[in-house]
Structure formats: C-alpha cells, structure tokens
Amino acid sequence: MSARRPDLSRRGFLTGSLLITAGTVLATGCSSDPMAGSSSGAQTTLNVWYHAYGEAGTQQAVLRYATAFTKANPDIAVKVTWVPGDYSAKLNAGLLTDAAPDVFETGDFRERYARSGQIAALDDIYGDAKSDFNANALSSVTVDGKLHGVKMIDDVMMLYYRKSALAKAGITPPTTFDGLVAAAKALTTERTKGLFIGNDGIGDAPGLAVWSNGGDLVTPDGTVAFGSAQALEAITGLGRLHDDKSLLLGFTTDWWDPAAFTQGVVPMQWCGLWAMPAITAALGDDFGVLPWPAFKAGGTPVVRVGGWTSNVNAKGRNVAAAKRFVQWLWVGQADLQKDFAESYGFHVPPRTSVAATAQKLSTGAAQETVALAAKYGKHNPGTWDTAVSNAFNAAAAEIVQGKGDPAALLAGAVKKAQSEIDQTPGR
Template identity: 25%
Template sequence: MRKGLKLITLAMCMAITNTACGRSTSDVENTPDEKEQLLIWSYYETEAQANGLDKLTASFNKSQDKYQVSWEYVPMTEFDKKISRAYTEQELPDVVIIDNPDMKKFIQLDMFEDISEYASTLNLDTDYYEASVDTIKYNDKYYGVPFNSNNVCLIYRSDLLMEAGVTPPKTWDELKETAKLLSKDGTYGFLMSAMDSEQGSFQLLSWVMAASDSDTQLTREAISESYDYLAGLIKDGCMPADCLNYSQTDIARRFIEGDIAMMENGPWVFSMLDEAGISYGLSPMPMNKRNAVILGGENLGIIKGKNVEGSIEFIKYCMEKGGTERFCSDANLLPSRIKSANKIIVDNPKLEIISQQMNYAIPRTGIEGYSRISKQLPKSFADVVTGELTPDEAAGKTLN
C-alpha cells in the first residue's frame, strides 16, 4: 500500500513538472482564454482623437473572443521614418492608420497587403468620397480602406470679428484686408502652419491650388503667387513668422490664447476649441482663381506578412459595424463613407463645411511629383520669409 502511494505521488509530480516545463508560446496561444495580439500605429495626438481610438479598440476587443488589439502613438513627423526603419528591423505593427498621401509610396514598396477581395464588398467607388478612394488604389487594386476624410477651413474668433465690425473673408483680397483690421493691440489677424513637415506642406498647398487651374500640376506661377501673398501677411504684421515652427495643434493652442483672430485649421481641433469655451465660427477657405482645399484624412492599411486575418476582422468592425462612425463622432472627424458623413453632420453641424469642401478637395496622390515637391514647399517658403530668395526664385527651387 505504501509503495503504491509512492508511485502515485511520483507520477503526479512528474506530470506537474512536465506540464510546467512544456508550456510553450504556441500552447498559450491555443488556450481558449488567450487572444491573438494585434498592434496599430497611429499619430493621433489630440485628446479627442486618442480617446476615440481608445474607445474603438476597447469596443472591438469586447465584441469578439479571438483578437486583442492595442495601439501605439508615433509622432506624425516621425511616422514615415519609423515605418521604414521598422520594416528593416522587422518590428512593424499589424495595422497602420496612415496619412492618405503617404500610402501609395509604401504600396509601391510592397509593404501593404492587397485586400481587393474584401474591399470589393464595400462599394468603395460608389459609396465613398472619390478623392479618398483614390489614395488606396494602385493599378486597380485596393491596399487599404479610407478611415476618415477631412480638409482645412478658415476658423475665426467670432468676438474679435464682431468687435471690428467685419465678416469672414471669402477671397484672398478680403482676407488680407480683414487681417490688417484685426492686427492690433498684440493680436495677429491670421495664422497657419508652415513648419518643415507634411503638415506645413498640407496647409501651404491649399493656397497654391487656389492660385492654379489644375488639380494635378503645380506651376511656378501659382507657387510664386502663394509664397508672395503669405509672406506679405507676415511682412505687414498680420501673421507671426512663428508660423514656420508651428504644427496645426500649436496654432490651435495659440488661437485659444486669444492673440490670433483667424487661422487655417481642420476639424481635428474642434474639440480643443470647444473645451476651451471660446466663441468661434467657420468659413470656407478663401478663394483666388477658384476655391480649393487639399484632401486630408487617414487610411487603414495592413502590413504585408503580419496578422492579415485578424487585421481584416478589425477593419470589418470599423467599416461594417459602426466602429468608424463612432470614432469619427468622438474625434470630430468626417467618415469617408458619404452616407455616414451625412448622418454625423446632423449631430455635429460644424462638420458640414468640411463635407461641402469635399466636393472640390484635391488628393495629394494625384499631383505630379508631390512626394518630392512636398518636402521642398515649406523650406522654400521659409527662404522667402527670411529674404534669402524672391517668391519666384523660391518657386523655381520648389519645382527643381
């Protein structure tokens, strides 16, 4: 009897020891309670965007038992570099929420999965903003889905314009005159971002395209005219030269402080302005030869070779189960699906002006040589502001 007990005890110990020693990673992943991990990279930095993405990922995780998604912040100014570096070091995420003009260059580097089979079920070419869909297509294949769409508008301090007895300007000439009237007692009439980054290029380009007749060609004349006009605002004391250093979030903070009467910015800062409790209004970007804005927004893309099945499930949740709409509602952004955008506008009328401007929003991916020119736009503008180059010389440098 005692010998039998010893044998049973020994067998139990061996079983426990073997179980502990044999607990491999694959065994853990296959247990019912364990989820496959998915990682998203995003540059969302405003509180509304970050909170919205927190809620989106949490709701997806609760909606099913197979995948656990988390997201990691990567600064916008470092996003492209980090993707390229991580690709070399094989440390890429599963999904990226990427600025829509950047997507095609990474598609051409074979970094995104072709998801045409799934994308064909979404009626992208009929139900979504055409300009946004253009940024995910390459050689008639789909390498992602549009997550949201936006553009910039003129945002103004209602109290300051009312005190000055002026209305929101509709043209370049009117903006110049209004900015002069509002620039007094330590207040600047206007501010935009012209920093040496994609944000600066994005904001500068709306002015260039308003001075142009083409959606696909950047001309020396249009660039020169834009540089001359904007540098003139600085020279006249209507815009601080600090615009060369400010991000879009920075200029929103300056606007809130109260020494900026009007700014070029987008819906991603509406929550900041609302939380600050200031009175502000919205107006279309002033026209020159025409009304023009540049398409902004982000796409969802799946990194090639990562967890494609799980990533598709996350995208399905966003596109088919209301995930995108709830995120956009939280973050003050416009869904790329037109029907969803119209629905959100009912609850958030401020987005109507962004929706209206989508009718003529120009995708950067369609502008010839944009990836090269975009890097030079803010640099050349800075040369004009500092007096190193004339507007025409700077325009030539931008194109060459």
C-alpha cells in the same frame, strides 16, 4: 487627428502594447514578438499599430474595437501597439523588422508603400460598400486603379474666425485672398496678430495658395506641377502676409491646436474640424468657418482633407487575417466608425451613409464644414512624401520671406521633387 502632432505624446499616454484575445485583454507589455502571449485558442496574433492620438479617449476606443473584433473572431488575437513620438519614422523602421505591424495606419496616404509592395491591395474587402465611400476617400488610396487602404476618418482643415472680433472691426469674413490679407492686417494690433497659420508662418498655406489659383502640386501621372505660373504667383503672394507682419509666429502650440484662437491671441486661425468641440466649449457660437479663399478671379476656395487610412502589410505573416480585421472594423462596423469620427474630436466618416447618421456633424458650424469639404476638399497627392513636400515647403518659405529669386527657388524645388518621385519603385 491628422499626421501633424508628434509632440502630443507628452500628455502621458500609455505606451507599449496590449494583447487582446477572445474579447479579453490578456497581457500588457512591450514585447518585440508579435506572437507573445497568444492563448485561448487564437491561431493568429495580429500586431496593429496606431499613432498616439491627442484626443482623450481615443486609445481606449481602439482597444474596445479590438476587443469586439476578437470576440467575433476568437481565432485571431490582436496586439494593439500605441506609438508615441515620431510615428512615421518609427513605422518605417518597424516595417524592416520581424516585429513589423500586420495592420498600420497612415496619415496622408503614401503611394510609395503601394509601389514598393509594402501594402496590400484591398479591393476585395470593400464589396458592395465601395460605392458608399466618398470619392475623396477612394481616390486618395488608389494606385494604378487599385485600392491600397481603407480610409478611417477624413480630417477637414479650414479657417476659423471670431465673429465678434471681425464685427467690432467692421470686417466681413474674407472670401478672397486680398480680403484675407486686408483682414489680417486690420486685425493686427500692438498686442495681437490677425492670423495664425503655423509657428513657421507657412503651415499648409503654400499648397492651399497653389490650389486656390487653379494650380496643382503633382499630377496623377507623377509629374511635379508646382512650378507653374499659377503656383509661382500664388506662393509669391503669400509674402504679403509676412510683409504686413500680421501673422502670429512662435506660439506655445502649433496650428493644429486651437489654443491661440480660443485664448483670444488671434481672431483668425487655420485649424481642423477635430478642434471644434474645444472651440465651442470656449467660445460658444462666437466663431465661424471659411475655406482658404480663392487667390483671384478664376481661382477656387480650398479646404484640405487629410485623415488616417488603415493599411495591411503585404510583407507580413498574417495578410489574410489582417484583411479580415480591416474589413470588419473599417468597412463593416458603421456604429464604431461613427463613434471614432464624432466622439473624440470631430471628423468626417468616409462612408457617406455613416456620415449621414453622425448627429454631431449635422448642425451648425460642423455641418457647414462637412459641406465645405464636399465642395472644396483637396487631399495631398500620394506622391507627397517627406522628401517631395520638404523640397516644396523649403522653397516656399524662402520665397515668402523674400530670400532669393522666386522662379529659381521654385524651379530648384521642382527638380528635387521630380527626382524623388522618379526614383519611386514601380514608376
């Protein structure tokens, strides 16, 4: 359920909005008026936005949650708006209109929203539960010491490998980058490639490479750090996978979908925990999971932790009611948090007590993945917005493809990214 799949809307989800009040769905439609249809004594109508999740049953789940909330809080109606397509672009446009959401989710938290005053600080709604949220879930939404969202789910991304394929080739699951390169090359045949990290041959790999070599992307104070010697070395090293022609490129779906792996097109794929139920259904226990390996001695393995965060529109008309909704659902309702995390693909509940009760995550490869996230998890910095990440990824793509001077390309990306961050309001 990470922020990677705008094209999933083609699966035919219900679009538009559903209005819920006093525990009942009252109306459907696509009205631009967030108060449209309010009745049954509700004094406030909240407009709550979700992106069009790809996992079956997710939309029905969030409608059930809203129904339960309005039953417990009959003075607040909830208009659930399901947004297909390019969610980020539609959200940014929607926030400028009178129909802006009161509550909305973000994938990979954006610090810019907090510094511009777009989202409210939510320290007051955590209460005693704050200590129950994992450190990653808190640090990823913290700006200037204040919490500007509540993490809904942690999405863990890691390497899947086919046990039987590696065993047949006499290959040990790789624990170093050299080992990963060698395994991908050895597993590449005339009919298959050894590794899938994305249709562009890049995916998350540049950031993973930097972290795995002891580098950083952006420091907490907003200084771009991916121009370091460690970063340059690691990104340049990714070119070995391209030189060996061991990467699958241009598959019918991208890295977030496990189809290339489950269909035997590749024996190794970068994907997410959300895909594990589908992988298990297709392959049984013939798969294992690994972190992205350390680039070299002194580095560290990495898994990426993304996910979705619930935010309150500080410029909306219903801030107090919006906080009540977020607190009720994502702080107070442990049973619903667990349902959201393990019933529609697998995800890690950000609250440690809830994660401990998620039975589907307590055995096998899922349990191993949760442990990897706790030990090696990294989240993109809050400054990692579209302009910053695009500058980095464009330079990385040219570097790994051998186009231009690597140091100059990376230095140019640093300059662009730093300019974007320095222009952030409040910096």
